[in-house]
Each structure stands twice: as structure tokens, then as C-alpha cells.
Amino acid sequence: MTAGTGRLPVGERLPTLEDVARVAGVSRATVSRVINGIRNVDPQLHEMVWNAVGQTGYVPNRLARSLVTRRTGTVALVVSDSESHDDDPFMGRFFADPYFGRVVGGLMSVLRTAGIQLALQIVGTEEQRTRLVGDLRHGQADGVIVLSLPGHDPLPRMLTDVGVPAVMIGRPADPVPINYVDLANDTGACLAADHLVERGCQLIGMISGPADVPASNDRITGFRRSMARHGHAWVPLASGNFTQESGETAMRTLLAENPGVDGVFVANDLMALGALLALRDAGRRVPDDVAMVGFDDSSAAVAASPALTTVRHPLEDMAAESARLLLARIDDPGMRISSVIYEPTLVLRQSA
Amino acid sequence: MTAGTGRLPVGERLPTLEDVARVAGVSRATVSRVINGIRNVDPQLHEMVWNAVGQTGYVPNRLARSLVTRRTGTVALVVSDSESHDDDPFMGRFFADPYFGRVVGGLMSVLRTAGIQLALQIVGTEEQRTRLVGDLRHGQADGVIVLSLPGHDPLPRMLTDVGVPAVMIGRPADPVPINYVDLANDTGACLAADHLVERGCQLIGMISGPADVPASNDRITGFRRSMARHGHAWVPLASGNFTQESGETAMRTLLAENPGVDGVFVANDLMALGALLALRDAGRRVPDDVAMVGFDDSSAAVAASPALTTVRHPLEDMAAESARLLLARIDDPGMRISSVIYEPTLVLRQSA
DNA sequence: ACCGTCTCGGAGAGCGCTCTCCGACGTGTG
DNA sequence: CACACGTCGGAGAGCGCTCTCCGAGACGGT
Numbered sequence: 165m166t167a168g169t170g171r172l173p174v175g176e177r178l179p180t181l182e183d184v185a186r187v188a189g190v191s192r193a194t195v196s197r198v199i200n201g202i203r204n205v206d207p208q209l210h211e212m213v214w215n216a217v218g219q220t221g222y223v224p225n226r227l228a229r230s231l232v233t234r235r236t237g238t239v240a241l242v243v244s245d246s247e248s249h250d251d252d253p254f255m256g257r258f259f260a261d262p263y264f265g266r267v268v269g270g271l272m273s274v275l276r277t278a279g280i281q282l283a284l285q286i287v288g289t290e291e292q293r294t295r296l297v298g299d300l301r302h303g304q305a306d307g308v309i310v311l312s313l314p315g316h317d318p319l320p321r322m323l324t325d326v327g328v329p330a331v332m333i334g335r336p337a338d339p340v341p342i343n344y345v346d347l348a349n350d351t352g353a354c355l356a357a358d359h360l361v362e363r364g365c366q367l368i369g370m371i372s373g374p375a376d377v378p379a380s381n382d383r384i385t386g387f388r389r390s391m392a393r394h395g396h397a398w399v400p401l402a403s404g405n406f407t408q409e410s411g412e413t414a415m416r417t418l419l420a421e422n423p424g425v426d427g428v429f430v431a432n433d434l435m436a437l438g439a440l441l442a443l444r445d446a447g448r449r450v451p452d453d454v455a456m457v458g459f460d461d462s463s464a465a466v467a468a469s470p471a472l473t474t475v476r477h478p479l480e481d482m483a484a485e486s487a488r489l490l491l492a493r494i495d496d497p498g499m500r501i502s503s504v505i506y507e508p509t510l511v512l513r514q515s516a
Numbered sequence: 517m518t519a520g521t522g523r524l525p526v527g528e529r530l531p532t533l534e535d536v537a538r539v540a541g542v543s544r545a546t547v548s549r550v551i552n553g554i555r556n557v558d559p560q561l562h563e564m565v566w567n568a569v570g571q572t573g574y575v576p577n578r579l580a581r582s583l584v585t586r587r588t589g590t591v592a593l594v595v596s597d598s599e600s601h602d603d604d605p606f607m608g609r610f611f612a613d614p615y616f617g618r619v620v621g622g623l624m625s626v627l628r629t630a631g632i633q634l635a636l637q638i639v640g641t642e643e644q645r646t647r648l649v650g651d652l653r654h655g656q657a658d659g660v661i662v663l664s665l666p667g668h669d670p671l672p673r674m675l676t677d678v679g680v681p682a683v684m685i686g687r688p689a690d691p692v693p694i695n696y697v698d699l700a701n702d703t704g705a706c707l708a709a710d711h712l713v714e715r716g717c718q719l720i721g722m723i724s725g726p727a728d729v730p731a732s733n734d735r736i737t738g739f740r741r742s743m744a745r746h747g748h749a750w751v752p753l754a755s756g757n758f759t760q761e762s763g764e765t766a767m768r769t770l771l772a773e774n775p776g777v778d779g780v781f782v783a784n785d786l787m788a789l790g791a792l793l794a795l796r797d798a799g800r801r802v803p804d805d806v807a808m809v810g811f812d813d814s815s816a817a818v819a820a821s822p823a824l825t826t827v828r829h830p831l832e833d834m835a836a837e838s839a840r841l842l843l844a845r846i847d848d849p850g851m852r853i854s855s856v857i858y859e860p861t862l863v864l865r866q867s868a
Numbered sequence: 869a870c871c872g873t874c875t876c877g878g879a880g881a882g883c884g885c886t887c888t889c890c891g892a893c894g895t896g897t898g
Numbered sequence: 899c900a901c902a903c904g905t906c907g908g909a910g911a912g913c914g915c916t917c918t919c920c921g922a923g924a925c926g927g928t
Contacts, residue, residue, distance in 0.1 A: 178653060178654060180913095180914055180915085181914065181915060181916095182914080182915095190877075190878085191877065191878045191879075192878085192879095192914095192915080192916090193877070193878060193879080193880095193916080193917075194876090194877060194878075196915070196916060196917080197876095197877090197916095197917095200916085202917095204875070204876070205876075205877085206875095206876070206877085209876095209877085223647075223650030223651070223653070223654065224914085224915080225654045225913090225914050225915070226651055226654065226656055227579060227582055227583050227588070227654065227655070227656065227913090227914080227915090228583055228883090228913070228914035228915040228916090229914080229915055229916075230579055230883095230915090231579050231580055231583055231883050231884070231885090231913090231914080231915070231916095232882080232883050232914090232915055232916045232917080233883095233915085233916070234883085236579070238635065255621065255624070255625070256621050256625070256832065258621070259617040259618065259620050259621030259624070260614055260617050260618050260621060260815060261617065262612055262614060262617070264617045264620070265611040265612050265613065265614070265616045265617045266611065266612050268611050268616070268620075268636070269608050269610070269611030269612060272611070272636070272638055273608070276638050281635050281636060281637050282635065282636040283590065283633050283634065283635045283636070284620070284624070284633060284634040284635070284636060285633050286624055286628050295575075298575030299575070299578055301530060301575070302530060302575065302577045302578065302579065302884095303579065304578055304579065408815070408818070408819060434815075437819045440821075441821075444821070463612060463760070463786075463816075464816075464819060466760070467760065467789045467816060467819060467820070468819070469792075469793075469796070469821050480608065532883095532884055532885085533884065533885065533886095534884080534885095542907075542908085543907065543908045543909075544884095544885080544886090544908085544909095545886080545887075545907070545908060545909080545910095546906090546907060546908075548885070548886060548887080549886095549887095549907090552886085554887095556905075556906070557906075557907085558906070558907085561906095561907085576884085576885080577883090577884050577885070579883090579884080579885090580883070580884035580885040580886090580913090581884080581885055581886075582885090582913095583883090583884080583885070583886095583913050583914070583915090584884090584885055584886045584887085584912080584913050585885085585886070585913095586913085654914095869928105870927105870928090871926105871927090871928090872925105872926095872927090872928105873924100873925085873926090873927100874923105874924085874925080874926105875922105875923085875924080875925100876921105876922090876923090876924105877920105877921095877922090877923105878919105878920090878921090878922100879918105879919090879920085879921100880917100880918095880919090880920105881916105881917095881918085881919095882915100882916090882917095882918100883914105883915085883916090884913105885912100885913085886911105886912090886913090887910100887911095887912095888909105888910095888911085888912100889908105889909090889910090889911095890907105890908090890909085890910105891906105891907095891908090891909100892905100892906090892907090892908100893904105893905085893906090893907105894903105894904090894905080894906105895902105895903085895904085895905100896901105896902090896903085896904100897900105897901085897902080897903100898899105898900090898901085898902100
């Protein structure tokens with residue numbers, strides 16, 4: 165606990181372009197040209213200007229610049245949650261999940277080299293959504309990365325309607341002409357199903373996420389399709405909400421309804437962790453009695469015991485790609501809308 | 517893959533204050549007053565203005581407003597890493613760690629209700645640091661939350677020198693007159709030591725983090741102090757870097773050098789996870805042969821098997837508090853510098 | 869010697885907003 | 899009836915920057 169006054173540089177006006185111009189003995193325009201490296205300026209003036217910049221300690225004011233250039237050097241990361249409202253504890257869970265961090269990490273790996281900062285926005289209410297779109301139209305950010313949460317979100321449509329450069333991570337629930345980067349979730353589920361079947365499992369169940377999340381839904385359909393191909397028209401299914409607890413509960417349900425289950429595909433690693441607990445409680449060994457395949461290849465997968473065989477989700481790469489896509493889109497607004505789908509791979513460990 | 521033109525509202529200029537004024541038949545100043553709810557404006561004009569706003573679909577331009585008010589409604593979250601440089605893979609690890617997400621979640625819980633957005637900045641190089649400070653002086657953000665990484669970081673000092681409102685999460689390595697929010701790491705370590713001793717452990721070791729991180733260092737000194745008080749002047753120590761792998765390695769080292777170890781305090785849960793693996797490999801049961809206490813109470817702690825007894829680190833609360841502190845500081849720049857230290861608690865589970 | 873042509877720097881008009889004046893008007897007082 | 903006083907809206911000067919003109923000068927061709 166130290167006391168202090170905060171030493172505000174009261175009245176100490178920061179040097180402006182005008183000041184630099186005065187010191188260098190040229191006009192504002194010339195300084196601006198030099199600073200922005202534009203065209204042919206006499207080398208001598210060029211040097212005088214840089215000297216003046218050094219002398220005054222001038223730093224351009226990004227705000228003022230943005231006002232006229234309509235470029236901010238900022239990309240917004242909006243976490244849109246159309247269902248929940250302001251103080252929803254759900255958001256806490258969301259941020260604690262590695263998903264968020266991995267996305268941010270992937271985005272930043274591209275953005276930071278481009279010198280662009282990420283502005284995090286959470287929108288829940290209708291009003292916030294409208295305000296966000298309004299701000300974006302004004303060029304508050306050069307573009308936006310949308311992370312869509314459960315439910316049918318009106319935001320993607322609103323964004324495309326006003327022509328704001330946008331890229332979604334994860335396919336939008338409703339068909340919207342928007343760039344997106346996604347994982348072939350169905351293929352991933354197929355991988356899991358194939359592996360469990362090849363392993364000799366006879367009764368294979370699935371623990372799914374909420375059906376209204378496209379990614380989750382795709383995993384279900386992919387799994388069912390693959391299982392059907394292997395001659396299992398019907399598969400036992402229990403659903404959770406991607407949390408560990410829900411995975412535990414779902415596993416118990418599955419076990420109760422299908423005591424003979426000897427293989428299970430869990431739609432994300434966190435739920436798989438919970439499922440593992442439930443199996444242990446039930447006295448089933450993994451993988452001997454029940455084989456398990458997770459999804460995401462998160463750090464939880466290697467931390468689990470037994471370590472989880474899981475479908476690898478290259479989230480960082482996808483986030484990085486979405487950043488690249490957005491940047492390209494910003495540079496060329498006429499760019500046609502395109503999306504890139506990543507193929508998942510199966511990572512073999514001990515659980516199956 | 518859909519094709520489209522991106523529907524830019526070319527030439528469709530957004531309505532400005534001027535436009536609203538024209539429609540309402542008043543002056544710009546009056547519209548501004550109404551929009552900002554200032555002073556006594558004739559109720560009739562008041563209504564006319566709001567009608568005009570509705571008619572035109574006017575949305576204030578935050579940039580333009582910020583330019584004159586010197587307020588942006590943005591707080592910067594800077595992750596300062598004085599040691600590493602641009603493409604350091606370390607950052608990837610950092611973001612994937614729940615630490616980052618928990619901090620963001622805590623910050624946002626406060627900021628979003630205040631209608632403030634978070635701008636994420638990563639600064640590695642000297643140049644980036646200077647630029648950041650320059651931008652901040654210009655009011656690019658109203659204040660900044662600093663997340664300090666390993667090493668002695670010059671950023672806190674730079675920030676206070678120019679009088680930018682700033683709050684650190686985690687005590688600065690060097691004494692700097694800056695607001696910060698921290699955890700009583702030493703107390704937490706004492707808690708762990710006391711518990712292991714009370715449990716009857718005879719030879720208690722520690723797996724620490726890097727010594728140059730203040731938080732990590734405090735855990736070491738706290739642990740040593742408490743152990744000394746219990747009559748153990750010397751304690752076996754192995755250090756890691758907070759990753760799971762490093763925890764595994766450290767545990768092996770500890771085991772090799774002190775085969776009789778029957779208790780271990782691990783400076784974070786992630787390393788504890790690794791240590792658990794190493795112990796299993798070595799055929800030691802937890803907690804029967806070796807008792808273990810972790811630190812953080814992260815999701816990894818409950819996911820581990822056995823579930824980890826750990827020191828709870830109320831990171832979300834701390835982040836929220838730091839946001840509150842910053843907001844207060846922004847409102848009242850003369851506020852004296854103060855810091856708040858949180859007390860950790862021990863969460864008992866199975867590992868000890 | 870005259871006239872395009874080209875190079876390069878300056879003047880100045882904004883970008884969209886806020887906020888300080890200042891003047892107009894209405895009311896109460898000597 | 900003249901004057902002070904208070905209320906409220908408008909004019910206009912910025913905030914710090916960019917960028918489009920435009921004019922001055924240099925240069926070469928006829």
C-alpha cells in the first residue's frame with residue numbers, strides 16, 4: 165500500500181503534427197507524408213522531419229488518424245450469445261474453457277505480426293447487438309471475428325447486411341453468406357466411430373453436446389452415419405452441455421440404459437473427463453471394459469488417465485486462418501466469400 | 517463456398533449529427549446536448565430530436581467523440597513479455613492455459629456492465645512497448661490492465677511515469693508505485709505446508725515454478741518459512757516452468773534425489789498433473805505413498821485422479837477487482853495508489 | 869524564348885463530434 | 899419603463915490528422 169498522486173502530466177500537451185512541422189520548418193502535409201512514407205519527398209526535408217520527430221518525441225494520434233482514414237488497426241472479437249443475458253454465469257464457464265484461450269492465441273499469432281489489436285466484445289442483448297453493428301459501420305473496428313455460441317444468432321446476418329468484413333469461427337447455424345472457418349466435425353465423428361468399430365466394440369454409445377450447436381450437431385450426424393454404415397442403425401445417445409459434470413451425468417445415464425456398452429464416443433474432452441469418472445465409479449475399466457474416444461485433443465486429453473484417444477481439433481490453426489481471411493477481406497472488400505474447412509485427425513492414446 | 521460481392525454500402529453515407537440537426541430543425545449543439553442528456557433542453561425540442569434520431573437511424577461515431585472527449589470506453593489488457601520476442605511459441609502456451617481465460621472472464625464481468633470493451637495487446641519488443649505507451653498517452657485506451665510475465669518488466673514503470681491509469685494483476689517484480697491486485701502466495705504455500713505436515717508427512721518436497729516470477733518466488737519462500745517453523749530447515753526442491761511436462765520431469769528429479777519423499781507441494785495444478793503421472797510411473801500411490809497439494813484450484817484439479825487437494829486462487833474475483841480498481845482510478849485520477857491482496861484457501865480433495 | 873510536362877511542397881478543407889462562448893428572449897424588480 | 903438577471907439555443911472554434919487540390923519551380927523540346 166503505497167500512497168502517491170498519480171503524476172498526471174497536467175497541461176503538458178503532447179506534441180502534434182503541427183509542432184513537428186514548426187520545428188522542421190515545413191508544413192503539416194509534408195510531415196504527414198514523411199511519417200506515412202508517401203511518395204517522393206526531398207531527402208533533405210525527409211531528414212529534417214525525422215529529426216524534428218525525434219526532438220519533439222512525437223507519436224501520431226491513432227484516434228485522429230482513424231477518424232479520417234477509416235482504418236483503426238483493430239479487429240473485434242465478438243462473442244455473441246443470443247440466448248443469455250448480461251450477468252449470465254455461463255460466460256464464466258466459457259472463458260475458463262481452453263477453447264476461448266486457444267482461439268485468442270491463434271488469432272493473435274497472426275494479428276500481432278500485422279500490428280493489429282484485438283478488441284473483445286461480448287454481446288448478449290438485442291440492444292448491445294444493434295449498438296455493436298452501429299459502431300462497426302462507423303469503422304470502430306476494421307473487421308470482426310464472430311465466435312458464435314449456442315442458438316440461432318441474428319448477428320452474422322446483421323453483419324453481412326451492413327457489409328462489415330466478418331469471419332466466423334464455426335459454421336453459422338442459419339445459412340448466411342459469411343466467411344467462416346470450420347472443422348469437418350462429421351468427419352471427425354466418423355473417425356471416432358470407425359476406430360471404435362475396428363477395435364471390436366459391439367455396443368457403442370455417444371455422449372453428445374447440445375443439438376442446437378452446429379458443431380455439436382455435425383458430430384452427432386457424422387457418428388450416426390458412420391455407425392449405420394457399419395450396420396448399427398441405432399446408437400445409444402446421451403447429451404450434455406460440454407462441461408465435465410454434464411459428461412459424468414450423461415455417462416451414468418448411458419450406463420444405466422445400456423449396461424452392455426463397451427465403447428463410447430464423447431463429443432468433447434471435458435465431458436470425456438467426466439465420463440471417465442463415472443466409469444471408474446461404476447467399476448468399468450478403460451479401455452478394457454469400455455473404450456473411449458474424445459474430441460478436441462485439448463490439454464485435458466493428455467492429462468486424463470488413461471490418456472484420451474481423441475479427435476484432434478486444430479483450433480489455433482483455424483483461428484489463425486480466420487484472422488488471415490479477415491485481413492484479406494479487409495484489404496479487398498470485393499473478395500468473394502469463401503470458407504475453409506479443416507480436416508480432423510485421430511490421435512491415438514490409451515483410452516481406445 | 518458461396519460467391520458474393522460483399523454488399524458494401526458504397527456512397528451510402530451514415531447519418532451524422534448534422535443530418536439529425538437538419539431533420540429536427542435545430543442546431544448540432546442541441547442534438548449533441550439531447551443525445552448526451554445534458555442540462556435543460558426544452559422538452560419539445562427534446563422530443564423532436566429523438567424523433568429525428570429515429571428517422572435517420574443515427575448512431576454516434578465513437579471515434580469522433582473520443583477525439584474530443586479523450587475518453588474511449590476501452591481498457592487495454594496488455595500481456596507484457598519482456599523476455600520473449602515476436603513469434604515466441606511461449607505465447608501459445610500462455611493462451612491455452614486457463615489462467616488467461618479466467619482473467620479475461622473476471623475482467624469482462626465488470627467491464628461489460630460498464631459498457632467498456634477490452635483491447636488485447638501483446639508487447640514483446642522494446643519498440644512495441646514504446647509505441648503502446650505513446651498510444652496510451654494519446655488516450656487510445658482509458659486505462660490499462662497489465663498482466664506481467666516472467667522477468668523484470670520495464671512496462672509498469674513506463675506506465676506510471678507517464679501517468680496512465682494502470683492496474684497490475686500480480687505484484688510487479690520491481691517496486692513500482694502502481695496499483696495492483698495480488699494473491700498472498702506465501703500464505704497459500706504455508707497452508708499447503710501446514711496441511712502436509714499435519715497429515716504426518718515426514719519428507720516433504722516442493723516443485724516450484726521459475727524463481728524470477730514474483731508469484732512463484734513467494735510460494736517458495738512461504739513454503740520454506742512454514743516448513744522451517746515445523747522444524748524442517750531444508751526442503752528438497754525441483755523447479756519447473758508451470759507446464760505439465762515440466763512438472764513430470766521435476767517429480768522424477770525429486771524422486772531420484774529423495775526416494776523417501778512422502779509429501780509434495782506443487783506450485784500449480786498443471787505441474788501437479790504431470791507430477792501425478794511421474795508418481796504413477798514410479799509405482800507410488802497418491803495419497804497413500806505420497807501426498808500432494810497443488811495450487812490454483814483450476815479445472816485440472818478436479819479433473820485429476822485422484823482429485824487434487826489444492827490452494828484456491830480466486831483469479832476471477834481478483835481480475836474483477838482489478839477492473840473495478842482501474843475504473844475508479846480512471847474516474848478519479850488523483851486517487852491514491854492502493855493494492856488489494858487476496859487470501860488463498862485450501863481446498864481439500866483426495867490427493868492429500 | 870516559349871510552352872507543355874513533371875516534381876514537389878503548401879494551403880486548406882474536411883472527418884464527426886463537443887463545448888465554450890454569446891446573444892435572444894422572458895421575467896421580475898426599482 | 900429601464901435595467902439586471904436567468905434560461906436556453908446557436909455559432910463556431912477546435913480535437914489531430916489526411917489528402918486533394920493548386921501553384922511554384924525545374925527541365926527539355928521545338
